[in-house]
Amino acid sequence: MIILFSIISHSPGSIKNPPQGWPGTVLSEVESETPGPRDCDIDCIVMYGGGLTSYEAAKRAIERYGHEAVEIWFADTRTEDEDLYRFNRDVEKILNHKIIVFSQGLDIWEIFHRERFLGNSRIDPCSKFLKRVPLRKALEKQYPNRACVHCKETWERGGRTIHVLDIDGTEIKEAICKKCNYEDSQYARSLKHLEKLISEEGENSNRARIAIRPIQNRVERCSEDGKFVRVVLGMDIIQDCDRLHRAKSYWRPFVNWFPLAEPPFGNKTRIIEELRSIGIKEPRLYGAGFAHNNCGGFCVKAGRGQMVHLLKTLPERYLEHERKELEFQEFIGSEVTILTETRNGEKRNLTLRELRKRAEAGEDFRFEEGTACACLNPLSPEVDEIAW
Ligand code: SF4
Numbered sequence: 034m035i036i037l038f039s040i041i042s043h044s045p046g047s048i049k050n051p052p053q054g055w056p057g058t059v060l061s062e063v064e065s066e067t068p069g070p071r072d073c074d075i076d077c078i079v080m081y082g083g084g085l086t087s088y089e090a091a092k093r094a095i096e097r098y099g100h101e102a103v104e105i106w107f108a109d110t111r112t113e114d115e116d117l118y119r120f121n122r123d124v125e126k127i128l129n130h131k132i133i134v135f136s137q138g139l140d141i142w143e144i145f146h147r148e149r150f151l152g153n154s155r156i157d158p159c160s161k162f163l164k165r166v167p168l169r170k171a172l173e174k175q176y177p178n179r180a181c182v183h184c185k186e187t188w189e190r191g192g193r194t195i196h197v198l199d200i201d202g203t204e205i206k207e208a209i210c211k212k213c214n215y216e217d218s219q220y221a222r223s224l225k226h227l228e229k230l231i232s233e234e235g236e237n238s239n240r241a242r243i244a245i246r247p248i249q250n251r252v253e254r255c256s257e258d259g260k261f262v263r264v265v266l267g268m269d270i271i272q273d274c275d276r277l278h279r280a281k282s283y284w285r286p287f288v289n290w291f292p293l294a295e296p297p298f299g300n301k302t303r304i305i306e307e308l309r310s311i312g313i314k315e316p317r318l319y320g321a322g323f324a325h326n327n328c329g330g331f332c333v334k335a336g337r338g339q340m341v342h343l344l345k346t347l348p349e350r351y352l353e354h355e356r357k358e359l360e361f362q363e364f365i366g367s368e369v370t371i372l373t374e375t376r377n378g379e380k381r382n383l384t385l386r387e388l389r390k391r392a393e394a395g396e397d398f399r400f401e402e403g404t405a406c407a408c409l410n411p412l413s414p415e416v417d418e419i420a421w
């Protein structure tokens with residue numbers, strides 16, 4: 034419940050106050066956060082992945098902010114299903130909006146070779162170098178400045194900040210607007226209250242986490258010409274609660290907008306129906322039972338169930354990855370694998386070849402839909418700094 038509150042507190046149109054009796058708080062302490070910039074001062078960068086939910090997010094961003102304010106960014110892993118590119122072309126047509134493609138000229142296997150590291154459920158150099166790093170770099174470049182959303186005063190690098198620890202241990206660091214601290218008594222009062230709480234209870238307290246809200250996002254990233262930005266992600270609060278929270282931590286100091294976590298709530302079935310009604314077919318992987326349209330149904334973060342599902346639905350693609358895994362072992366001189374399994378308390382490597390043979394021999398591997406890719410949400414940008 035605390036996690037849920039922490040997440041939704043940053044979405045436009047979200048619940049502004051926690052329920053009565055919120056742990057560790059008295060209601061008088063709960064103030065609403067800084068009203069964000071006006072819609073006309075906001076750009077939207079939609080992190081589009083080629084699937085249904087990111088299409089819906091792009092659509093809602095254009096509806097709310099207009100074509101001028103929206104850019105749709107797509108990071109191409111060159112490992113995508115061919116039908117994804119057809120869907121992207123359809124999306125460009127129906128939204129009447131160009132998709133900007135980020136391609137590093139490499140596919141996921143070329144990244145593993147370059148980095149001399151095979152991706153697995155915990156570490157994903159593929160999405161790091163093909164998606165997160167280039168997208169984040171572009172964002173930093175396009176929005177290099179900081180300014181107050183209230184008075185528009187520029188916040189200079191090295192200016193005053195304050196921080197508390199979020200419930201997952203990540204740091205919530207907020208820049209402070211000097212001008213508002215002089216001129217806006219409510220802001221100044223909130224800041225004083227937070228400082229007092231931190232000195233009494235430390236940075237890792239529920240009350241400090243709540244008290245930082247009124248000053249949160251007062252200073253935001255902006256472009257050279259003063260436009261603030263929303264990083265738009267197509268996750269919804271029902272299915273993606275945990276991923277939503279991680280995304281918010283990861284994209285700091287940029288502010289996210291999750292349009293699908295706001296009404297009208299809808300699921301993939303509704304999006305499919307709407308698309309079909311205008312003559313557009315959904316990406317074919319959904320019909321084949323995959324929850325995401327990433328990397329052609331393959332993913333180093335997927336479990337055995339999804340891999341076997343890939344084997345059953347797109348056997349040639351599975352065999353290609355199986356061959357590439359063995360090729361990588363030869364290249365690196367070690368029997369590393371994407372998958373591992375624990376047997377009798379002992380963890381062991383599991384090649385795609387062995388998995389295929391066992392599946393062909395009749396062993397059952399449960400496919401838990403929706404547990405795969407979290408490409409755009411590692412714990413924090415610092416995680417991406419760690420080399421292997
Ligand atoms: S979908 Fe999986 S394999 Fe593809 S880039 Fe993302 S983490 Fe890597």
Ligand SMILES: [Zn+2]
Pocket residue numbers: 181182183184185186210211212213214
């Ligand atoms: Zn200000």
